[in-house]
Amino acid sequence: MMVTRGWMCLNYGGLNKIVTLRFRAILGAIYILVVFLAVLAAQWQMQGGREGDAENRIKQLMRQAFSSIFIAAERDSYNAVKSVSTLYMDRGLSKTDLLVKDAMLADLGAKHDLDFFYVLSSGGHVIDSFHPQDAFLPQFTKPLRTLDSALFNQVVGLRWQTTGVGYWQQEPLYLSVEKVEGDDQGVRYIVAGYYLSSLFGELNAIYEFEAGLRPLADPLEQEGVIRTKSQLQGLVTAPIDVWIMDKNSLKGGAISWALTGVICASLVGALLIWFVFRQLMVNRLRDFIRQAHVIGGSQDYGKRVKLRGNDELNDLVSHYNSVVSALEYSYNLMAKANLITTELLGRVDQKADSALDFNAAQFTPAGAVQNDKDDLRQSLDVVAKLSDVVERQTLDIYYQPVADVATGKIVSYEALCRWLDPDLGVVEPADFMALAEKSGQMAIIGQQMVTRACNDIKKAHGKGPGHTTVSINLSLSQFNDPDLIGWLSDALKNAKLKPEFVELEVKEYALARDIDQAIIIIDKLISLGVTVCIDDYGLSRLSLMYLQRLPVKKIKLAKSFADRIVSEPKEVAFIKGVALFAAGLGVKVVVKGVETEEQLYTLKRVPDILCQGYAICQPMPADELAEKLGRDAKI
Structure with missing residues (x-):
């Protein structure tokens, strides 16, 4: 409720x-x-409102861009001047003059991208100078030789290193200057810098801002233009105002x-x-x-939601149907457990009560009751051992080949789970798989099987042909697991194995429970890249209909067909018919459980089938699989 x-x-x-x-x-x-x-x-x-927040931010950006250009210029010119002045102080005037004349200024000027670089003596004589060929030159200037005297007139008398704006005719210059005095009372003025117009052009090229020297009384009013003011230190004069404008603000x-x-x-x-x-x-x-x-x-969990279409809602429906399938399985499992428990307790109580009515010499019901209790305790011990084995991941995997009996070529291998216990010996898969299903451990075992099989077949590819396929069995609960695609993808990714080398076997009865949901799940597996095989095929009266609807590439006939082919010739005709029908759908047929040479001889006369069983080859551990692939790929 x-x-x-x-x-x-x-x-x-x-x-x-x-x-x-x-x-x-x-x-x-x-x-x-x-x-x-x-x-x-x-x-x-x-x-x-021009003075709003956006305009203020633009102005701040303009000032920051202007500062970045001139900070870089000051740094480069300062480094160039400092490099030369350090040599003069370390080696003296005469030796350094020789180095300066030997293309030193050209190297430093090109390295720091200077517009000009001078070393002047105390009398205004040029020791050496540097002017790059592609430097900006104002069109209205006189010959460059007049720059020598203009620089000397502005730097003479300076007593420390400084940076600021000077002038050459009408062209402002941005200079870094340092005065060096030698032991012989000689003086050298080291001057490096840029034309201010060149730096303004760089500001325009990088940030698309225009700059110019304008007096405060004439701010060049223009409607819609955002402008701001900054200052530069004068070399021998007061600070100089610079106006920065963003004409793009008009647009x-x-x-x-x-x-x-x-x-x-x-x-x-x-x-x-x-x-x-x-x-x-x-x-x-x-x-x-x-x-x-x-x-x-x-609360009828045997029903499923069915919707037409192919979109995100179908994924939601698929997850919902998986949850309903899990609920149905849990309800059925609980019902079976209650039935078994009730029956076992009834048997114990019945035999315990009957002990009061019988003579001990004639019958020993108390011993029979004790045997049932021992059987129950033994089953619980087996479940505990299985849980320990699963936790330690010590279940073994053996591989049995599937072969084309006509050619003798091995086409794939099936991964088979084996439990070798020191006390119990070899526990048959049919026995412990049923216990695992009832005790809720089947999902973990299935994931361990897939992970180890992917790793084993990847290692085997390294020693033999790199196209061998491995088939792995999925139980009903594993097939309906909502996370099937997720953990299967992780196993393939971790093993670095291509999906086309993995085949999943699902029993026919598991697919027949909900054929529409099975088609959705198989389509997702095919999209991932793996193939799907119907195991124990042929036990349902609707088997042919399932084969027509399900998008599978292989079917594996139930073992009962191989058991009867020698004693009942009609079974051979049935296998031939199924093989012919499947071939028309592009589906391969595998006959499993081929145990004798007589069965193998009979099946060799059936075309287009594959066989699996002890008559072909016994299951082998992973090490022998790798060795066999390294030797040959035939039975």
């Missing part, structure tokens, strides 16, 4: 949300329009208007499109909730 109420609350809540989708969509459209109008009004107000308003309109129109259009085409998804979601409500309300 609690489960039913939970489903009802969940589903009615979902229906209520769907009913209000149209109202919410209308409100959303109105909200977008209001936001659009508000943005337009805000844009109008922002454009009308900013129009761009912002257009961009705002496009964005808002796109949002409104997208919302309207979603509003028009949403009805199909809403109807399908309603159908899903209705079917889920029926299943939850009736």
Whole structure:
């Protein structure tokens, strides 16, 4: 009852949300329009106020860009001047003059990208100079030789290193200067720098800001232009004002208007499109909730939700059906456990009561009761041992080949789980797999099998042909596991094995429980790259229909067909018919359980089939598999 109420609350809540989708969509459209109008009004107000936050940020950016250009220029010119002055102080004037004349200034000037580089004597004589050929030269200047005297007149008398703005005719210069005095009372002035117009051009090229020297009384008013002021230190004069302008701000308003309109129109259009085409998804979601409500309300977990289409909702349906399958399996398992427990307790009580009515010399019911208790205790001990083996991952895997008996070529291997216990000996898979299923350990065993088989076959590829395929059995619970694709992908990725080398075997009865859900799961496995084989095929009266609908590439006949082919010739005809029908669908047929030479001889006359069994080859451990692949690929 609690489960039913939970489903009802969940589903009615979902229906209520769907009913209000149209109202919410209308409100959303109105909200977008209001936001659009508000943005337009805000844009109008922002454009009308030049001193707003956006303009202040642009001005700050302009000052930062201007500072970055001149900080870099000061650093480069300072480093060049310092390199030469250090040599003069270390080696003296005469020796360093020789080095300077030997292309030293050219090397340093090119390294620091200077517009000019001079070393002058105390009398204004040029020791050496550097002018790059591609340097900026103002068109109105006189010959460069007049720059020598202009520099000397501005730097003579300086007593320390300094950086600032000087002038050559009408062209401002940005200079770094250092005075060096020698032991012989000689003086050298080391001057490096840039034309200010060159630095302004760099500011324009990098940041698209224009700069110029203008007096405060003439700020060059221009409507819509964002401008700000900065200062540069004068070399021998007061600080010099520099105006920085962003003429691109004239276009900013129009761009912002257009961009705002496009964005808002796109949002409104997208919302309207979603509003028009949403009805199909809403109807399908309603159908899903209705079917889920029926299943939850009736607690009939044998039913499944079925929807047409191929979108994200189908993935949700697949996960929901997997949960329902797990619930069905759990309910059935609990019912079986209750039945077994009730029957066992009844037998124990019946035999315990009968001990009071019989003579001990004639019958020993108490001993029989003790035997049942011992059997129960033994079963619990086996489950405990199995849990320990699974936890330590010490189950063994053997590999049995599947071969084409006509050619003798091995086409694949099947991974078989084996339990070798020191006390119990060899425990048959049919025995401990049933215990694992009942005790809830089958999922862990299955994941361990897949992981180890992928690693083993990858190692075997390194010693033999790199195209051998391994088939691995999946139980019903593993096949319906919602995380099947996830942990299977992880196993393939960790082993670095291509998916086409893995084949998953699923028994026919597991697929027949819900053929539609089985098709969805198999399609996902095929999308991953693995192939699927139907195991124990032919035991259902609907087997041919399953083969037509399921997208598999291989079927493996039940062992009972191989057991009867010698005594019942009709079985050979049946196998031939199935092989012919399967070949028309592009499906290969494997006959398993071929134990005798007589069975093998009979099957050799059946075309287009593969065989597996002790008559072909016994199962082998992983080490022998690698060795066999290294030798040959035949039986």
